[in-house]
Amino acid sequence: MTAAFASSRPGVPLIDGIDKVLGRARYTADLDRAGALVGRILRSPIAHGEIVRIDTARARALDGVIAIVTGADCDKTYGVLPIAMNEYPMARDRVRYCGEPIAAVAAVDEETAQRALDLIDVEFRALPAYFISKDARAPDAVLLHANKPGNVEREVHHDFGDIEAGFAAADLVREHRVSCAEINHAQIEPHACLADFDPVTGRLTVQDVSQVVYYLHLMLARCLDMDESQIRVIKPFVGGGFGARVEVLNFEIVTALLARAAGGRVFMQLTREETFITHRARPQTDVVLKLGMKKDGRFTACACEVTQRGGAYAGYGVVTILYAGALLQGLYDIPAVKYDGYRVYANLPPCGAMRGHGGVNTRHAFETLVDRMARELGLDPFAVRRANLLHAPMQTMNGLMVQSYGLAECLDVVEQASGWKERIGRMPPGKGLGMSCSHYVSGSAKPIHFTGEPHAVIHLKLDHDGGVTALTGAADIGQGSSTMVAIAVAETLEVGIDRIRVISSDTAVTPKDNGAYSSRITFMVGNAAIDAAKNLKKILIAAAAKKLEAHPDEIDCAGGIFRVGRGGQAMLSFKEVVAAALVDEGAISVKGSFTCPVEFQGGKHRGGAVGSTMGFSYGAQVVETSVDEATGMVTIDKVWVALDCGHAINPLAVKGQIEGQVWMGMGQALCEETRYLDGLPAHASFLDYKMPTIVESPHIEAFIVESNDPNGPFGAKEASEGALAGFPPAMVNAIVNAIGVELDEIPATPDRVLEAIVQHQRKVKLAQKKARS
Amino acid sequence: MHEPSAQYKKRLLRIKVNGRWREDAVADGCMLVDYLRDTAGLTGVKTGCDGGECGACTVLLDGLPVLACVTLAVRCEGRSVETIEGLAAQGRPSRLQQAFHEKLGAQCGYCTPGMVMASEALLRRNPTPTDDEIRAALAGNLCRCTGYVKIIESVKAVAGLAP
Structure with missing residues (x-):
C-alpha cells in the first residue's frame, strides 16, 4: 500500500484544551483538599546500607503529628512486572539508594511534618555502594539483591539468522562503542497524591498523577492488603508523563498508607528534587555495536551488546533490556542479528520506562555506525537506508509483524524538504546536515499483567439528552487521547464531536484500561471506541428502521440524519432516533473492545513478547547543526521530520506529538543528563538538569505520512514515540558532517565536543607523523 | 490541640487580584504563589519546581511578569496582580x-x-x-x-x- 500526505485535514483542538488555557483545569495539587493532612517522606541519606534501628518516638510526640508509617507498616513488595516485584514502598531492612523512602509523616501542616521527619532517628550500617555498571558487576561486589548474582538483574542472549555467515559476507565490518547518559522525563508537574481513607466503611479513594490508574489500583490493594472493590483511583488532569508515571511509584502507596493510619485524608506533593529522585527514566547505557555491510550499503549482520545501569530496583528493567534488543529489528532488513543485553543493579534511583522505551540508545549506536560505514564506502546515507527497506506485510526473525511500512515515503519527504541533495557536501564551515531513521511500537501486543481479558474496553452511554458519554480508562496525560476517543466515536456515529463527552480514568466509573504506555491507546482504545460506536449505531439504526417502517439495511445515516435510502424523503433527526431507541430500551449502554490476536504477540523465544505490536510507526529526519569549534557549543538550526503514523486521526495533535518527541530526543542528544556524586543527585532541579529552553529550540518542520495500517483504527498507528530515537543519531551525524569529528558520547555538551575535537586532532597528528616516517 | 505557629508574624495585605481589591491576613514569609493558590483559590497559578526555575507560576505584577514562587506576598501590598483566571472575560477566553x-x-x-x-x-x-x-x-x-x-x-x- 502506498503512503500519502495527510496535511490536507487540519484536525481539531483538544476537547479539554479550553480548560487548560483558562487555568481552570484541576491537577492533583489543585483539588479541593479541605481538612487534608500534609504528608512528607523521610529519605535515606546513604546509598547502601542496612537499617539497624528506626525510632519514631520523638516524632510521634510532636504536637500536630497525626500518623507515622515506616517499612514495618507494609511487608508487601510492589512493582510493575509480576516477575520482578522487589521493592517495598518504604525500605524495611536495607536501603539501596540515596533518597529511598524510609518513613513518612502525616501532620497538620507542612512545617510540622518537616519537623517530625527531623525527629525520626535512623541508624544504618553502611555497605559498599556502586554507581557504575562495571563496579556493580565486579566479582567481589556486595549483591544488592541476594537472588541476582553479579548484580545483573537480567541477561538476554538472542541470536537470529546466521551471524557468522552474515559478517563473512560483508565487504566492510565495523564496530563502535557508544555511551548515552542517564536522563529524566522532567514532566513539569511534580508528583502529587491525594488519598482519602474512610475508617468507617474501610474504603480508600486516591486521586493521583498516574498514567496507569489500573495498575495503581492493583498495587494499592496488594500493599494495603485490601479488597480491590474497596478502592477507587481517579486521575484528574495530569501535567505530562513521558513514562514517569507508567509504573506505580512509592509515594502513591505511602500516601495511601498514611491516610489509612491517620483515618482520613492526606495530601502529598513531592518537591522537584524528590520528583527527580523518584526517577524511573532512561538508564545510562553502554552499547557496543558491530555491523556488516556490502559495498552497495546492504546490511549483512548486526551484533549488539547493551549494558544498562538500571538503578537499585527492578521496575521495568527486564522490559527495557529486552526492548533494546528487540527493536534492532522491524526497521530494516537485516539477515542476522545477535543481541546480548545486561541489566545491572546499582545504588542509584531505579530507572524505568521513558518515551521511546528501550530502543533509543541502541538506535543511536546503530544509526551513527551506519553513517560512519557509509562515509567509508562513499555512499549517501539516504541510499544506505533505501538499500535495506522492509516490504510489508512481513514478519521479522524475532517474530514481529510489520503490516504497514511508510519509511520509504518518510525518507523521500525529509530528503526533499531539507534540500539534502543540493546542500549535502556544500555546507559552509562549521555547519552540517545529518539524518537518521527510527520506529516504535503501537502498543505492546501482550499486556504486562496478562489476564486473558481484551486489551481495551470502552463503554458508551446514551440517554434522554442525546449526548453520548464515552467511558474509558485510557489516561489522557496531555497527549490528547480523550480527544482521539471522541473523534473515533463521532466519526463512526457520523455525528458532531460536540455531542460526545469523554470521562477518563476513574476506576469506579470507567472500564479497566492498562493505561498510557507503549503508545498503545490510539491503536487499542481507538479500535475499541470504533467497535463500541458501531454497536451503538446498530441500536440506533434498528430504532430508526422501526420508526420509519423500513428494514435496518435500508437505513442511511449521515450527518446525524437517518433516512430510508440515500436521499430518501422520510427522515429522523439524531434526537428523534435516540427518543425512539429509548422507548425500547431505556438508557442505553454499549461496549466495545479490542484484542491483539495471538499471532501478533511476539516470538516464541524467551522474552519474545517484548517488542511485539500490531503496527510500527516509522520516522525519518534530517537535522541541521552549527558547531563552534572554539567553545564546543552545538546549535540545532532546524529539523525536518516525517512520521508514518498510519492515519492521522487528529493531524493537529499528531503534529504536536511529532514536534514534542523530536524535541525530547534533542534534549537527550544535546544537553540533558542526570549526574550523581557518590550517589547523591547533583541534577535534581531545573537549573541543574539542563533541558532546552525555547531559546535553544529550533523550528521543527513535521510531516505526516499515512501508510494506512490494515488493523489500525481508521488505519492509524502510534504517533508519539517513533521519531524520538532518530534525533540523537541524526544530530551526531550532522556534527560529523560539520566538523569531521565523531562523538562517542551523548549528550553533546561543550566539554564532550571539545574533548572529541582534541582527540580527533591528536589522531590526525599521529597519522601525519606516521605518514612522514 | 495544635496551635498555629507564632513564628511568622501576620499582617493585613491589601492587594488587587484580577481587578478586585482583597484584604487578607498573610504571614510575612508567605510567597505570592501560596497566597494566590491557597488563600485566593486561584489554582490556575502552578508550581513546577522548588523555586524560580520553571516559570509555571508566572503572573503579572502591575503588568510585568514575575515568578510568584519567589515573590513575597507582602511585597505586593497595594499593587495589582493578574493571573490566568483574570484574562478571560465573562468566561470567554482572550x-x-x-x-x-x-x-x-x-x-x-x-x-x-x-x-x-x-x-x-x-x-x-x-x-x-x-x-x-x-x-x-x-x-x-x-x-x-x-x-x-x-x-x-x-x-x-x-x-x-x-x-
Whole structure:
C-alpha cells in the first residue's frame, strides 16, 4: 500500500484544551483538599546500607503529628512486572539508594511534618555502594539483591539468522562503542497524591498523577492488603508523563498508607528534587555495536551488546533490556542479528520506562555506525537506508509483524524538504546536515499483567439528552487521547464531536484500561471506541428502521440524519432516533473492545513478547547543526521530520506529538543528563538538569505520512514515540558532517565536543607523523 | 490541640487580584504563589519546581511578569496582580488563550498558565514580536510537551491583533 500526505485535514483542538488555557483545569495539587493532612517522606541519606534501628518516638510526640508509617507498616513488595516485584514502598531492612523512602509523616501542616521527619532517628550500617555498571558487576561486589548474582538483574542472549555467515559476507565490518547518559522525563508537574481513607466503611479513594490508574489500583490493594472493590483511583488532569508515571511509584502507596493510619485524608506533593529522585527514566547505557555491510550499503549482520545501569530496583528493567534488543529489528532488513543485553543493579534511583522505551540508545549506536560505514564506502546515507527497506506485510526473525511500512515515503519527504541533495557536501564551515531513521511500537501486543481479558474496553452511554458519554480508562496525560476517543466515536456515529463527552480514568466509573504506555491507546482504545460506536449505531439504526417502517439495511445515516435510502424523503433527526431507541430500551449502554490476536504477540523465544505490536510507526529526519569549534557549543538550526503514523486521526495533535518527541530526543542528544556524586543527585532541579529552553529550540518542520495500517483504527498507528530515537543519531551525524569529528558520547555538551575535537586532532597528528616516517 | 505557629508574624495585605481589591491576613514569609493558590483559590497559578526555575507560576505584577514562587506576598501590598483566571472575560477566553487552544500551544497544560501570562506581558509591550523576541520573552518558561513550536505559533497568531 502506498503512503500519502495527510496535511490536507487540519484536525481539531483538544476537547479539554479550553480548560487548560483558562487555568481552570484541576491537577492533583489543585483539588479541593479541605481538612487534608500534609504528608512528607523521610529519605535515606546513604546509598547502601542496612537499617539497624528506626525510632519514631520523638516524632510521634510532636504536637500536630497525626500518623507515622515506616517499612514495618507494609511487608508487601510492589512493582510493575509480576516477575520482578522487589521493592517495598518504604525500605524495611536495607536501603539501596540515596533518597529511598524510609518513613513518612502525616501532620497538620507542612512545617510540622518537616519537623517530625527531623525527629525520626535512623541508624544504618553502611555497605559498599556502586554507581557504575562495571563496579556493580565486579566479582567481589556486595549483591544488592541476594537472588541476582553479579548484580545483573537480567541477561538476554538472542541470536537470529546466521551471524557468522552474515559478517563473512560483508565487504566492510565495523564496530563502535557508544555511551548515552542517564536522563529524566522532567514532566513539569511534580508528583502529587491525594488519598482519602474512610475508617468507617474501610474504603480508600486516591486521586493521583498516574498514567496507569489500573495498575495503581492493583498495587494499592496488594500493599494495603485490601479488597480491590474497596478502592477507587481517579486521575484528574495530569501535567505530562513521558513514562514517569507508567509504573506505580512509592509515594502513591505511602500516601495511601498514611491516610489509612491517620483515618482520613492526606495530601502529598513531592518537591522537584524528590520528583527527580523518584526517577524511573532512561538508564545510562553502554552499547557496543558491530555491523556488516556490502559495498552497495546492504546490511549483512548486526551484533549488539547493551549494558544498562538500571538503578537499585527492578521496575521495568527486564522490559527495557529486552526492548533494546528487540527493536534492532522491524526497521530494516537485516539477515542476522545477535543481541546480548545486561541489566545491572546499582545504588542509584531505579530507572524505568521513558518515551521511546528501550530502543533509543541502541538506535543511536546503530544509526551513527551506519553513517560512519557509509562515509567509508562513499555512499549517501539516504541510499544506505533505501538499500535495506522492509516490504510489508512481513514478519521479522524475532517474530514481529510489520503490516504497514511508510519509511520509504518518510525518507523521500525529509530528503526533499531539507534540500539534502543540493546542500549535502556544500555546507559552509562549521555547519552540517545529518539524518537518521527510527520506529516504535503501537502498543505492546501482550499486556504486562496478562489476564486473558481484551486489551481495551470502552463503554458508551446514551440517554434522554442525546449526548453520548464515552467511558474509558485510557489516561489522557496531555497527549490528547480523550480527544482521539471522541473523534473515533463521532466519526463512526457520523455525528458532531460536540455531542460526545469523554470521562477518563476513574476506576469506579470507567472500564479497566492498562493505561498510557507503549503508545498503545490510539491503536487499542481507538479500535475499541470504533467497535463500541458501531454497536451503538446498530441500536440506533434498528430504532430508526422501526420508526420509519423500513428494514435496518435500508437505513442511511449521515450527518446525524437517518433516512430510508440515500436521499430518501422520510427522515429522523439524531434526537428523534435516540427518543425512539429509548422507548425500547431505556438508557442505553454499549461496549466495545479490542484484542491483539495471538499471532501478533511476539516470538516464541524467551522474552519474545517484548517488542511485539500490531503496527510500527516509522520516522525519518534530517537535522541541521552549527558547531563552534572554539567553545564546543552545538546549535540545532532546524529539523525536518516525517512520521508514518498510519492515519492521522487528529493531524493537529499528531503534529504536536511529532514536534514534542523530536524535541525530547534533542534534549537527550544535546544537553540533558542526570549526574550523581557518590550517589547523591547533583541534577535534581531545573537549573541543574539542563533541558532546552525555547531559546535553544529550533523550528521543527513535521510531516505526516499515512501508510494506512490494515488493523489500525481508521488505519492509524502510534504517533508519539517513533521519531524520538532518530534525533540523537541524526544530530551526531550532522556534527560529523560539520566538523569531521565523531562523538562517542551523548549528550553533546561543550566539554564532550571539545574533548572529541582534541582527540580527533591528536589522531590526525599521529597519522601525519606516521605518514612522514 | 495544635496551635498555629507564632513564628511568622501576620499582617493585613491589601492587594488587587484580577481587578478586585482583597484584604487578607498573610504571614510575612508567605510567597505570592501560596497566597494566590491557597488563600485566593486561584489554582490556575502552578508550581513546577522548588523555586524560580520553571516559570509555571508566572503572573503579572502591575503588568510585568514575575515568578510568584519567589515573590513575597507582602511585597505586593497595594499593587495589582493578574493571573490566568483574570484574562478571560465573562468566561470567554482572550484571543491569546483562544490561540493557545486552537494552535495546540497547550498539550498537558501544566506550563500553560505561566506561558500565557509571559506571552501576555510581551504582547502588551510589543504587539508585533518577532520569533526571536518571543523566544527571549519566554526563555524562563519551561515546557516539556510541545518543543515550543506551537507555543511560538500561538503567540504569533495574535501578534498585531488588538487584545
